[in-house]
Each structure stands twice: as C-alpha cells, then as structure tokens.
Amino acid sequence: MQGFAAQSGSIISPQVTEAAAIYMKILFIHQNFPGQYKHLAPLLARQGHQCVALTLRVKEATTWQGVRVLPYALPERDGQKLHPWLVDLDTKVTRGGACYRAASRIRDAGFEPDLILAHPGWGESMFLRDVWPKARMGLYCELYHHAGFPHLNFDPEFASKSPEVEPLRIRMKNLNNHLHFEFAHAGISPTAFQADTFPAPFRKRITLSHDGINTVQACPAPDVRLTIEGQCDVTRKDEVITFVNRNLEPYRGYHIFMRALPRLLRERPNATVLIVGGDEVSYGARAPKGKTWKQIFIDEVRDQISDADWERVRFLGRIPYDQFLRLLQVSRVHVYLTYPFVLSWSLLEAMSCGAAIVAGDTEPVREVIRDDETGRLVDFFDGDALVDQVCDLLDDPGARKRMGETARKMIRAKYDLQTICLPRQIDWVKDVMDQPL
Known part of the structure; x- marks a missing residue:
C-alpha cells in the first residue's frame, strides 16, 4: 500500500532503541x-x-x-x-x-x-x-x-x-x-x-x-508553475479558476458549478478552469447505474459550451499532493461548495495558500469564510451569483490580495x-x- 514502507520488527512492536522510553x-x-x-x-x-x-x-x-x-x-x-x-x-x-x-x-x-x-x-x-x-x-x-x-x-x-x-x-x-x-x-x-x-x-x-493544516507547506508561491503533461501548463500570470472535490458529486456542489460553467466561460474568455476529483462517490447517493455524476453533468451542459471554450476546461482527476498544492497556489479564484456537512480540508488548504475564495453560504463554510474578509459567500444554489462573484474577484486584484492574506492569517492563527x-x-x-x- 502506497505510503507504508515495510520494516523489520515483531508482529506488534516496531524496532526501537534501548534508549527509547515507552510511556503508553x-x-x-x-x-x-x-x-x-x-x-x-x-x-x-x-x-x-x-x-x-x-x-x-x-x-x-x-x-x-x-x-x-x-x-x-x-x-x-x-x-x-x-x-x-x-x-x-x-x-x-x-x-x-x-x-x-x-x-x-x-x-x-x-x-x-x-x-x-x-x-x-x-x-x-x-x-x-x-x-x-x-x-x-x-x-x-x-x-x-x-x-x-x-x-x-x-x-x-x-x-x-x-x-x-x-x-x-x-x-x-x-x-x-x-x-x-x-x-x-x-x-x-x-x-x-x-x-x-x-x-x-x-x-x-x-x-x-x-x-x-501545514501552513509552511501550504503557502503562497508567487513563482509557482503547475505543469501536468497533456493537461495544463499555468503560472500566476494566467487566469486560473479552480474547483476541487475528492469525488465529483452533488454533496460537494459539483452540479452547481457545472451549471454555472457555460456562462463563466463566456464571461471569462481567457480563463482556464481546472477541476480536480474522482469519478466515485464519497457522500450521498450513487449516480444511476452505469453512470457517474461527473459525466451526467458534463452531458447536461456540454451543448451550451463551444468547442473552443471547452478546450479551456481541464478535468485532472485525482492528482498527487504536490501537484494539488501547486494548483491551489496558482489559482486566481478558488470555488468551494458543500452541503451542510463535513468541511473539506481542501478549503482550509486553499485559504492557507492565500487563494481568493468564492464559497457556498452553508453553516460549516461560515465557520471559516467571513464574507468579504476571508472570501466571498454566495447562495449555494445560485449559479449566477457564483459567476458574478468569481468575475468580480478576477477583475479586482486588490480584493483578491486582501482576502487571500486575511484567509491565510486566520488559518495560521486557528488551524496551524x-x-x-x-x-x-x-x-x-x-x-x-x-x-x-
């Protein structure tokens, strides 16, 4: 299993030196x-x-x-x-x-x-x-x-x-x-x-x-570059919008984001949209048999998006953690949506990286996102409001910098x-x- 390295030792105890003290x-x-x-x-x-x-x-x-x-x-x-x-x-x-x-x-x-x-x-x-x-x-x-x-x-x-x-x-x-x-x-x-x-x-x-949150590791990086072969090669100079789920599913607002995507792409002709997440289900109901939520909502909106605009959307699947952090560091606006449920680590990591956040206004999110201080809040179901706030932040580097710095300061003070x-x-x-x- 990745992440575990086999070492010698008894079935119960790892090898320890004689000087090591076992307290509990x-x-x-x-x-x-x-x-x-x-x-x-x-x-x-x-x-x-x-x-x-x-x-x-x-x-x-x-x-x-x-x-x-x-x-x-x-x-x-x-x-x-x-x-x-x-x-x-x-x-x-x-x-x-x-x-x-x-x-x-x-x-x-x-x-x-x-x-x-x-x-x-x-x-x-x-x-x-x-x-x-x-x-x-x-x-x-x-x-x-x-x-x-x-x-x-x-x-x-x-x-x-x-x-x-x-x-x-x-x-x-x-x-x-x-x-x-x-x-x-x-x-x-x-x-x-x-x-x-x-x-x-x-x-x-x-x-x-x-x-x-490891705020030393998850930190702003002005010179960051995210390169994934065949998918993207972007820096902070590019207009990058990010959206992250463990799995792309309604519990984390994937359907809301996808339905907002056609207008978002029309409004931002130079933006690259990077979407991270798997095809399985972490929470809530499974998709109809033989389908995935990812594909269901792609199919719903695809005919509303031109081929040229669709080329600017990248589904990255699940990516290694170092690439994930670079994605958050390169993000110009990060979108986060969730039902009233367990808050994702990814939101706090994005805040630690100094990202400008647009998030759905649900109770767990309000615990860390204060509107216009550590991010912007919109009604979870209001795709037009989501697009409006993303576009407003993309046009306002001062607001992005202010909220990103405040968000990172809050994460360091409460979640480091x-x-x-x-x-x-x-x-x-x-x-x-x-x-x-």
Whole structure:
C-alpha cells in the first residue's frame, strides 16, 4: 500500500532503541489508517509511546513512521435478507466483529493498550473495550446524523423519495454512534459544526481541534508553475479558476458549478478552469447505474459550451499532493461548495495558500469564510451569483490580495498544524487518559 514502507520488527512492536522510553501503549483504529491520525500518530510514536494501528488498508504487518500497522480482514459471508434500514448497522457490526477478533489475537500476543484512539464511523471499534476493559477510549467524532433540514433534503433536486420514512432510517444510522457513547471516555471533532451535531450529553465530552493544516507547506508561491503533461501548463500570470472535490458529486456542489460553467466561460474568455476529483462517490447517493455524476453533468451542459471554450476546461482527476498544492497556489479564484456537512480540508488548504475564495453560504463554510474578509459567500444554489462573484474577484486584484492574506492569517492563527492543532490534540490525549474508567 502506497505510503507504508515495510520494516523489520515483531508482529506488534516496531524496532526501537534501548534508549527509547515507552510511556503508553496506544492503539489506533481507522479503516483507512492513518486518515485523520496522519500527524498525531507519528508524533506520539516519536514521543516514545508504543503505537499500533489496526486497519483494512494493509494486507501484511508493516511499520509506518514508528507506528506498527497491522491488518485485519473481513469474513466471507453468505448473502442474507435484511430490512433496508439495518444494512448500515449490519455492515458496521461485521467490521466490529472482525476487528474484535483481530484485537483478541494481539491481546493474546501480549499487547495491552492504555489508550484506544478510534474513528468509529465504520463500526470497527464497537467491541474493543470488551477486549480491553481497562483501556481508555477517545473517539474521532466526525458527524452525528440528523433527520431534519438542512441535514436532510437540503438539496430539493436530490430529496428523499420517501420523505416520511427517511428520518426513521437516519435515526437507525446513529445506532453505531450510540453504541460507542456508552463506553467512550471523550471525543474530538475538527469543527464546531461537526461537534454540535452530537447530542448534548456527549457533546460535553467533545474537544474542538482540527486535524491541522501545514501552513509552511501550504503557502503562497508567487513563482509557482503547475505543469501536468497533456493537461495544463499555468503560472500566476494566467487566469486560473479552480474547483476541487475528492469525488465529483452533488454533496460537494459539483452540479452547481457545472451549471454555472457555460456562462463563466463566456464571461471569462481567457480563463482556464481546472477541476480536480474522482469519478466515485464519497457522500450521498450513487449516480444511476452505469453512470457517474461527473459525466451526467458534463452531458447536461456540454451543448451550451463551444468547442473552443471547452478546450479551456481541464478535468485532472485525482492528482498527487504536490501537484494539488501547486494548483491551489496558482489559482486566481478558488470555488468551494458543500452541503451542510463535513468541511473539506481542501478549503482550509486553499485559504492557507492565500487563494481568493468564492464559497457556498452553508453553516460549516461560515465557520471559516467571513464574507468579504476571508472570501466571498454566495447562495449555494445560485449559479449566477457564483459567476458574478468569481468575475468580480478576477477583475479586482486588490480584493483578491486582501482576502487571500486575511484567509491565510486566520488559518495560521486557528488551524496551524504545529503551533495550534497538534498541541491541542496532545492535550486532548492527556485529558482522555485522565478520565476515570
């Protein structure tokens, strides 16, 4: 698996020098480790703690930045008939059971963690305190699902086909959260919007700390050049408009951006539009069978765009992180749209790079974008307002510079990885360990 380098060592412990002090034994649980523990886990390992991770991401035991990374596998199962509302819970219990069996094996091999740090979203950590009842547990609290507006049916175009029963399904979806609340000691959440979705009794146990933005790496670069063979070769002298999703889908406003694209291209005849994102689905409903959201909305607008204008649109797919940062650094205006949902790291990274932002006015976005200070806000559904604001900023270098500088200053003050977020996360780890069993 890319990003993990196999090293020697026992099945549980990476090789350490005799001088290294092991203060705590820490188990990380994340389906796609390191995920949100990308910075925290290596730091704890460097501090001398014995760090182990269980994940589906690797097939063989390996060591990554001082963390022993162990695989677990899902069992083969015969198909079974389930009530549709139970499919989500069934998947999570399956993963929880598989992780429980893997945890039992490493317990029997002698590993007794003092602390379990888990992203519970896939159910993996559901039974781990049955294996280690004396371990403290801290949860990464990404989201608690709400059945009311705007969490549900925010976008009328993709509203539930059964609005009277959809709240019931959503309530069942939270069973995994509630099963964790009973035995977890504390939680951590990257934004207030996400933390505030959780019920009050558990919300009181959640610390706010973003995963952190490396503002040294994600920084303005006046002389940057982004070259992707066969796709683009642009610098800060070019009029570049950027749009980024992990996957191009409605939850992140891809349809809104695409519908605004014909007019945007007509208004800006010298602009190059760079679109980053995959063809899969991260959130929300899948596209109709045999189709992708990317192609659906290309097909919807393509006949409104001349061939010459279409040549200025580049779909880059998923690109390496160094190219991604250069894309943000070269961007003259960066567009960000999202339903009321988890805030994307890419927005904060764009702000850290000093990009001028035009963003959809939803609650999680308002946490970091103050209108005309750190960016411009427009109604999520208003494509014409989006084009107006992008064009206004493209014609106003002073406003772009002012807002880009203010945005970067805010990210450095509140979301900087080394000076703000990692110290806060370490304090949180200590706080979890101070909780009574």
